[in-house]
Amino acid sequence: MTRPLRVAIVGAGPAGVYAADILTKSDVAVDIDLLDRMPAPYGLIRYGVAPDHPRIKGIVSALHRVMQKPEIRFLGHIEYGVDIKLDDLHRHYDAVLFATGADKDRVLEIPGADLPHSYGAAEFVYWYDGYPEAPRDWTLDGEQVAVIGAGNVALDVARVLAKQADDLLSTEIPDNVYRGLKDSRVTDVHLFARRGPAQAKFTPLELRELDHQPGVEIIVHPEGFELDEASEESIRSSNQVKSIVKTLQDWALRDPKHDTPRRLHLHFLRAPAEVQGTDRVEGVRVEVMELDGTGGVRGTGEFETWPAQQVYRAVGYLSSPVAGIPFDHASGTVPNDAGRVLGLDGEPMAGVYTTGWIKRGPVGLIGHTKGDALETVNNLLADRESLAAAEEPDPDAVLRLLEERQVEYTTWEGWGRLDAHERALGESEGRERVKVVPREDMVRISRDPS
Template sequence: MTRNKLRLAIVGAGPAGIYAADILLKAERNFDVSIDLFDHLPAPYGLVRYGVAPDHPRIKGIITALREVLDRGDIRIFGNVHFGEDITLDDLKKHYNAVIFATGAVRDASLPIPGIELEGSYGAADFVSWFDGHPDFPRTWPLEAESVAVIGNGNVALDVSRILAKHADDLLTTEIPANVYEGLQASPVTDVHVFGRRGPTSVKFTPLELRELGELRDVDMIVYDEDFDYDDAARAAVSGNKQVFVIDKVLNQWRQRETGNASRRLHLHFFAKPLEIVDDGTGRVGAIRYERTAPDGEGGVVGTGEIREIPIQAIYRAVGYFGSPLAGVPFDDSYGVIPNHEGQVLTHDAETGEARQLYGVYATGWIKRGPVGLIGHTKSDAMETVKHLINDLGNWWSPESPSEESVVELLESRGIAYTDLDGWHRLDEHEKALGEPEGRARIKVVPRDEMVEISRGE
């Protein structure tokens, strides 16, 4: 079978999807390529737009690189299109030779401890979506607690802790929407407690994230001397790993700081394994109960049996993200990913029970490998998937309506108010114009219907 053109659909217009498109267009191949990106959101860039704290302009710089790819004009975007509702896998088979799913992971991973279901217990991903102005989340957030716990020792835990502890006025230089500023401005918080079950040399956050915490205005950084009695494994980590060395140095500098004058405090509790969220008697969060842990001599920890409790009125779990299933696509409920071999999606043969390749269907990014790794991993991930896509040429789908116009006709016949690249440019300019009078790079438009109307010029 000879092929001279690949019509490719990519579901997900975040970094994973955009990188996959860019890598394929630049790859050595003996056929032409036509790529359509679909996303359920009206605007592109996925978690870079809706999963990175607004006071992280350096990370937002990734958008500049992604924008350059889209602005070349050789990739079409269809935003505000819900896969599984507005367009299905069967639809894609009629119009494309293959599809790559790059839908990421946006749900909070669970934390199976008693009391986690109490009122005042939240997932970090939901909170991030709120303060990032995600159109599918409520406009208000219950910020009523004076003392808050954040469980986790990764960058998301630090993002959540920083936004909770930071004074709202110090976010006015960012793209933070007005409703988020108003919510944070009214917050009565005085203490944010961050819990990690391992020691300071085993944290998952980066030195840059940690340093930013220490730069918060009118916030004391509280660390506890008992957490710095290192064993040989911890000392080896400090001397043998530059990142751990810098983190250790920053934390030890904080130990020397004078505290007690700030109106807010951010506490870092290491060697603290959460056991239970305690009910205050009314069905709300009242305290966190945790076990003090100790190094096991091999880089891990063991419980000491010492139980402690700290009064809190809210808790955020930041223990990782989790993928969501897609209609008609295999899904691994245990790991929150699409089962695959190097990006080639796998299905189970009903008769033999063995895994076999589901031809024409691929995955990349967090929905492929789980929510680990940074942007660099996403690029190498996409390269692996695209390599298999090219080599699988003989097993692509044979669509009955492969023309570029046919997809537009399909969406319009179903009354889908899709947005395109010109529409994103309109929304982009509108948000920048909103920010200009206040000296800000942009102010995000939050309501979905407003985003769509601006994008479509209606």
């Protein structure tokens, strides 16, 4: 093949961008289109991480540098499976790589989980991150709120619920989110973790950020703060676990403040058993768990009930099926062999690959996606001699197809316009940026060269 290898990557979040970066660093000439259903790039970084994380700026800067490479073209506001389908991609590209991530909440199968005011964490995250398809309004009308989960998303949700709205003004939160948090009646946020402190899934950095909030007291409840032999071994063998447990122990031993407007409670060895209420959430019933000595937990048959007017279920994300390729609904992943997508017959589908959470499930941190992408890209490049050549590889051909279908796609140049617009909005308020939320506004700003 004398021309560059044409690759379409569906999904312009970290997984897709890392895959594109690795492709450009290979010894194979490539021409890459990053397609995304959102008008703006960055996926999870823009719409799935709390806005007050300082390290996110560094990640965005790194992704930005990759997407500026001449071999990479961003095409946004394109709905895969609707605006463009797999057959279209095969016609215009030699290989297709899906990096569509995980966008839904995993179901928590306990009684009352679907009561009004019981929410999946993704719903709330999408709201405070200004996701165009999320509700604009969010009512925080209860004083006690329960968060179920022990991962980074649970900590993000708990921290934002407990935080004073004015403390988020320096971030890019949209105006409607600021108003919603400003009107919040929340006084107590209770986070319930099924396992012990040494088994928590959050990172030390995420945990320490909880304690950097003016007007919020962190309360570690001693009931359930247990360490068994397996916990002690985890502490000895992992500096991360050691740091988490020490931080929690230090907090547990502090004298109570008694003078803060809000409190964030951390409960360990408490498994959700029921969300209580009739017309809406009224409380949470949890089972007291105990460590079994091997790193697992078992129920004791004892229960506690805590008042709560809202519940946020942070028990994991789940990917959505991808049109045209098989999907394992149980694991929420695309069946694959080291990134090669497997057809219904169990054999690799020609020229179709996957990476990120849609490949391995929603586990690990953003940085883990790099190694995942490397595996997939290496296999894609190993297959390049056997790939069916695209019938219409001209980069302009796919643009003509989109225009014929009246798809108002956005570009990298358009993102530059939207980025500048958001920064200008922020500058007028003394902030770095104010995020534009409505999709139609994002598209209009991105496509207007004036």
